[in-house]
Amino acid sequence: MHEMIDRFTSYLRIEKGLSFNTLQAYGNDLLKFQxxxxxxxxxxxxxxxEQMSAYVVHLSRKLGKRSVARNISAIRTFFRFLVTEGVIEANPARFLETPKLPRKLPDILSVDETSTLLEKPDSSTPLGLRDRALLELLYATGLRVSELLNLKPFHLHLEGGFLRTMGKGSKERAVPIGEKAIEAVKVYLAHGRASLAGRKGSPYLFLNSRGTGLSRQGFWKIIKRYGVAAGIRKDISPHKMRHSFASHLLEGGADLRSVQIMLGHADISTTQIYTHVARKHLSEVHKKHHPRS
Structure with a gap:
């Protein structure tokens, strides 16, 4: 079974282009099932x-609906793979039903909160220059944290005002960058990155104090620290900045299709959840400012 799980995750990585985190989650889910x-x-x-249905009931007593849905997806996809490979004749997981998930609106920062957060890094130090560029670029592009941390300097086309990134499914896309982010990145490249790199010669754009690529955990700690410094009581994460990027664009009048392309969503229905946030914002503005609200 372990060998089949390894073959399955290799198939998903090579043929489907799934991310490392998704592959790891699927592998762990299948080992627990085993x-x-x-x-x-x-x-x-x-x-x-029947035994698979009993396992889903077992999971439902311990996990939330989203985690149960992911487990079911892993099991169904795995057994479909086994049928394709000729290991089994029929897929016993095909009748498993995914629980209906509530549509959860993404929690976002306001424009003022975001501005306060972006001003917090100390631009007099190499780490502060890195952090300013990191936060500005995240908010300017809405990149996934893995996309942001995997950037290398040659991915940047600052004079053209865009960068190239490899998203989910190994799909490359070009994402525009605003002037403030471009300026922050230029200053970091000119006065901060070389000091951090030392003799290590790391290829990554954003480096830690040891001169190697910044990790997801490292970035998570950075953004949490600046959230506290900015007096923001909301739980801040890199993904919340991505949510804020999309919602602020739509609030400002951007069309849904353009936001979809910038976010790298394969399906526009994934992007549509942000329209609910934008409508909520417009409703609040109307209530606050319309004379008969």
Missing amino acids: GYLEQRGISPLDASP
């Missing part, structure tokens, strides 16, 4: 639809 069945003396390859 453990549950083997504790009951059942080989996963011999599991019946």
